[in-house]
Amino acid sequence: MMNVKFLNPFVEAAFEVLKAETGFSLRRGDLGLEKGVYVTEDLTVILSLVGQVEGTVFYSMGMPTALALVSQMMASEVASLDPLAQSAVAELGNVITGRASVKLSHAGYESVISPPTLLLGAGARISTLDFPRLIVPLEFGGGQVTIHLALREGRGNVVRSGQLPTPPRPEV
Amino acid sequence: MNVNFLNPFVEAANEVLMAEMNVSTSRGPLSLHKSALTTDDVTVLISLVDQLQGVVLYGLSYDTALKFVSLMMGQEFREFDNLAQSGIAELGNVITGRATIKLAEAGYRTNISPPTLVSGRGVQISTLDFPRLVVPLQTSLGDLTVHLAVREASPDTRGGNFIPLAVNGAGQ
Structure with missing residues (x-):
């Protein structure tokens, strides 16, 4: 079962980063839980976490949102999502x-x-398989x-394999 | 991008396809791409972190995916349903x-994320400033294409929480 306690760090981080990078203040929408596939919006940034918490996080948005964000970040009107703009969205x-x-x-x-x-292109289907997804829109x-x-x-x-504790030597 | 990083993936794919479905593979021509990958029907995406960081993508057609899972699970699949998706992601x-065990033997410690499955042809997946090594593995059931976009982590980012996108010239 998906653990809601993992959500807040992402929401807080998104609030802080978007405020700092773009000046936009976010409003949190209604939380949802999905088990089926995610049908992509225009743009999806995918990152994975590995460690004591593991899985995948997606940030999805429509093209107008991506352009608005990038225009703010670069302080100039960006009209198309060229490689530099793509890189900026991914960096966000x-x-x-x-x-987080x-x-x-x-x-x-x-x-x-x-x-x-x-991921560029709407309508692709992304499955996280047996991981249910918590979804929170930030407006x-x-x-x-x-x-x-x-x-x-x-x-x-x-823990690095080199740092794993060695088991005690058995007594002979 | 070091071509030596690719061999463990090719060898591992060879061994796994042989063990799971008794299918032999032959390696097609290697190529290097800097532009976004345009997806085939099914793409399995797995991230690598630690001493190597980046992403590996496995692309195949629905037809090949169904033949693979049919052999893996010993029953015929006609539809790319949840079980089939899970089988391909597991593959x-x-x-x-x-491959990471082989990389570890070569001195590169890596850790992998759970798989994410992208279904839908024609979506663009960009690995940004990571060039991709691409090698098709040809089998009697169709091609499995391996796309590898990894680089060695620089020592100061290794194991850190932030992985800067633009390490100058890295991975070129």
Whole structure:
């Protein structure tokens, strides 16, 4: 079962990052839980977490929202999502997730995040398989970004194999 | 991008396809892409973190995916339903897991995320500033294409919460 306690760090991080990078103040919409596939919006940033919390987070948005965000970040009107603008949107996802993972580690869940992958194109179907997804839309003047969280407590942890405690030597 | 990182994935795919469905693979021509990948019917996406970071994608057609799961599970699949999706995602998981063991033997410690499945042809997946090595593995049931976009983590980001997107020149 998806754990709601993982949600707040992402919502807080998104609020903080979008405020700092774009000046937009967010409003949190209604929380949802989905088990089926996610049918993509125009843009989806995908990042994974590995460690004491593991799974995948998506940030999805329509093209007008992406352009509004990038225009604010770059302080100039961006009319099309060229590679630089794509990179900016992905970076936004990266920074939000990084910040959320710091908050998660404060709560006792260490994790490492993957670099972002960007999915362009509406209508693809993404499945997180047996991970149910918590969905929270974040609304602001320029549009809406939706966070999809498919996370669970990890079996793995980030203890390096070289740091694993060696079992005590058996007595002979 | 180091071509040596690809071999463990090719070997692992070879071994797993042989073990799971007794299908032999032959390696097609290798290519390097910097632009976004345009998806085939089914794409399994798995992130890598730690000493290598990036993403590996396995692309295949519905037809091939159905033949694979039919052999893996010993019953005929005609539809790419949840069980079939889970089977294909697991295939990606097992290949990647096996590849990371080989990478560890070569001195690169990595950890992998749970798989994410993208269904739908023609979506663009961008790995941003990570160039992709692409190798089709040809089998009698169709092609399984491996896309690898990874780089060595720089020592200061290794295991950290933030993975900067634009490390100058890295991965080029």
